[in-house]
Amino acid sequence: MFIINCPYCGERDQTEFSCGGEAHIERPKQPTELSDDQWAEYLFMRKNIKGVQFERWNHAHGCRKWFNMVRDTSNDKIQAVYKMGEKPPVK
Amino acid sequence: MSRNLRINKNNFIDQTTRISFKFNGQKLFGYKGDTLASALLANNIHLVGRSFKYHRPRGIMTCGSEEPNGIVQIGNDPSLTDPNVRATEIELYEGLDASSQNCWPSVNFDIGGINNFLSPLLPAGFYYKTFMWPASFWEKYEYFIRHSAGLGKAPTKSDPDIYDHQYSHCDVLVVGGGISGIISAKLSAEKGLDTILIDDKSFLGGSTIYQENECYKINSVNSNKWLSNEIESLKNYPNLLIKNRTSLAAFHGYNYLLARENLTDHLSINERKGKIRQRLWKIRAKKVIIASGSIERPLIFSNNDRPGIILSSSIKKYIDYYGVKTGENISLFTNNDSAYETAISLNKSGVKVNVIVDIRKNSESKIVKEVLDLGLKVLWESTVIETQGYKRIKSFEVMKLSDDGNNVVGNKSKYNADCLGISGGWTPMVHLFTQSGGKLKFRNDDNVFIPDQDKTPSNQISVGSCNGEFKLDEIVTKTIENLKSFLDLSKTCYDEMKINCPDEKSKRNIWLLPSDKPIGKTKPFLDFQNDSTAKDVKLALREGFKSIEHVKRYTTTGMGTDQGKLSNMHALGIIADTTGTNMGKLGTTTFRPPYTPLTFGAIVGRNVGEFFDHTRKTAIHNWHVKNNAEFENVGQWKRPWYFPKNGENMYQAVQRESKAARDSAGILDASTLGKIDIQGTDASEFLNRVYTNAWSKLEIGKCRYGLMLNEDGMVYDDGVTTRLGENHYIMTTTTGGAANVLSKLEDYLQTEWPELDVYLTTVTDQYSTISICGPNSKNIIAKIVPSLDLSDSNFPHMSFKNTKISNVNCRLMRISFTGEHSYEINIQSNYAEDLWIKCMEAGKEFNLTPYGTETMHLLRAEKGFIITGQDTDGTLTPSDLQMDWIIGKKKFDFIGKRSLYRSDTIREDRKQLVGLLTDDPKEVLEEGAQLVENINTKPVEMLGHVTSSYFSPNLNKSIALAVVKSGKKLKGKKLIVPMENKNINVTITDTVFYDKENKRLNA
């Protein structure tokens, strides 16, 4: 059970948050221009890697803000937390 | 049989307080301070249970949480009885009533014991191999297996005890109150850190506290005295919280730990009344010090499981701590020095040790010398090859070991014994360390897995014997040294310690001891609880199992309630030996929480009964209760389901309510529908993007129905949204979908469209909604809001007015979910019940009838309106629902639009929503029933299923909605609904059954 440093509220227990899956998958600006395959790539394909992963999190039982988090899924170490729209501070 | 084996000297047991208890119905006595196990042993009772598979007689083998055999059922009250309790852990209390489990009909005569004689036929994987094929045989075996296998009996009635949860945040948590834990707690507290020390026993001090031996001295006093003074000194620290009888269950990441505190299990039943039984501590510690100690290993030889065969260190604890002799003719069998401590303790208490069998060539340590000086007989380089005695060990046989230890040589000698102590060395308790994510390394020297310093999660440390330090001087000095850097200490009260202890130099380890017989003729037990033997492990390897995890599951080694605390190392050792692999390479199986079993009570705490989940009630709830509503759970909401009158059943009530709503007027509490207030200059654009239809041109004061999709094109939610002002809307959602819709909309706003100026606020609880429908609804509203012009021209269908009722602001909408002329009043929730009563009074002359969710569902089904979540299941597009009219085809984009013309969503043979009429108008279909065309071609093709079904009183016939493959094209087609005892003939129809022309909306 991790402690997450919400960029708006500070450190809170994981139970206050919900995970929204992989981060930095932008909704296509012009979906109608896309082929079925391209749309499916956006819609369905997620990496779910063992290791460093970029994730979307929501402080659901707190400020309700969405933000991004870099987490090593093999040991749950959180390497960075940053606001939506910001560039990831780690590679 | 019942003899008193208690010796008189004792510091720990209060021999003035006698406690009576029962075991298998027999009345016995023990003393305050006893465990059930020590009291049984004092009464010369070793046989306490039967083993899992072969039903072999089994006795108490240990004195702690690793106990595999001494597992009992406590009490027989159907709500309080507690199965699978370790006799070695439960403290004796007045009136304790324990009985053996896993035996039938009794522990002394057990029918399952026949399995023991069949054991050559019951090898590893026997259950898999035999009972799984042919499948039909399983039914025959099942009765016998269920009856004779398995552990204790679960209570049959609900648990009346109170359980509690408590959160705690501390600087340092110390797990384990042995010598290293005590040192850790003191150092931490001395530095001023907020410290918690937990220990699963009723006393602190671990095994050192009863180590009354001149060989072990700290600062020139015996180690037990020194430790006892240290424990006393802990009282001086107000920042140190000590929790006894508290067992650590789980060590999760980020130093989040769960510990179960036993508060009343040691009290007599009368003293427990009104008290909390167990408390689950949820601890977040800045730093964790694991001082969980180590447990002694057994030795693996033929028939090593007989009652009376006990771990050597446990014999020592029974004599030194409890003052109980585990036998009167005790011998020891060992591969290390610690059994010699037991010999000295026994000797001191007047129990002569018959013989010590040691597999080593010799040992020159101080403690061994002391034993030899006492004149005790040691058989070096020897092994026990066999034991005799059914319900209690009677004798054992010894032979010399060959040089390589693979064989036995020379002649057998036989020794009588009523107790044999065994010691195979020590295993550090690394469970908690690995649970937290730590990795182990193997120390070849003494065959132990210990925490790998380099692979330890941050902010924790293992100290003492759980870290592989077994010698007293090592334990003390290394613990202090490691803590200095861990807690950042410079000088401590423990600097310059003088420690004396014997040094064990001679080591020899043989995982599976040889015998004069071939292995097939021996029974060397590994896992005592699950009855797996060394033979089983070897068989699994022969059959091709290689991974330790697979061998474990195939042989069930380590899969009992003790999680193989005693057996795992030997299983690994035998696998390594047999396959020629290094144990370090082999690795261990995974240690999973909880460390010892937790009660369900402790897990759920206070979240039982009405606290199990939140209950949401509308502001009008009390009126519904007073008027005999039956309630339905919708999410967390309690919604009136129907209002039975004069002993009506549900069907009768719903028929009456439905008829009244269409004949005159009905009233519904619709407050549970989700309400989201939407404001901002981009509110219209936002709605355009989240709904399938167009919103920009909706006039202020008008309402519109909207359908919301997931990005995959499937229908997600629906509801009516009203434009209250230029930049102000109020959206309604389904009752169950409210929270998720808000989250989803927030997600899009924050992450995909942050440029939109839109603010979302949930107002579901702030506003209550009263819906009045039916041909007389207009007359009733006219009485309540006399100032408002209700004409169709001023207040048409799908429009909204701000108004006042008794000086309270209301929002009045003319919208309909029933197809009738209908109004919805939204009012601040604290006025809602008053308004409801006012409506009822105004509606009296029109037979205004309150109705619940069931009638609402029936009325909307007559009109073919869908309920998302009932008629949809996340696999239906708007087109599948025959709702193509609601797709804004000209819109540039909306959530899910692109998915509506994927190759899969444009298929014509998708399941599509249709109406169904039964050939017999009285026959009502079951929701969920399958639809088929031809019952005779096998396999029968399932074309779809019924989603909604009712008997319509207004049409006087049965109606249903269903999803059917290619349903849109099949109007008029006959299908069959096959039921258990009949086939029902149905015809596919239009989805609208009632008032197809929508004339009643403006009636």
Ligand SMILES: [Zn+2]
């Ligand atoms: Zn926050």
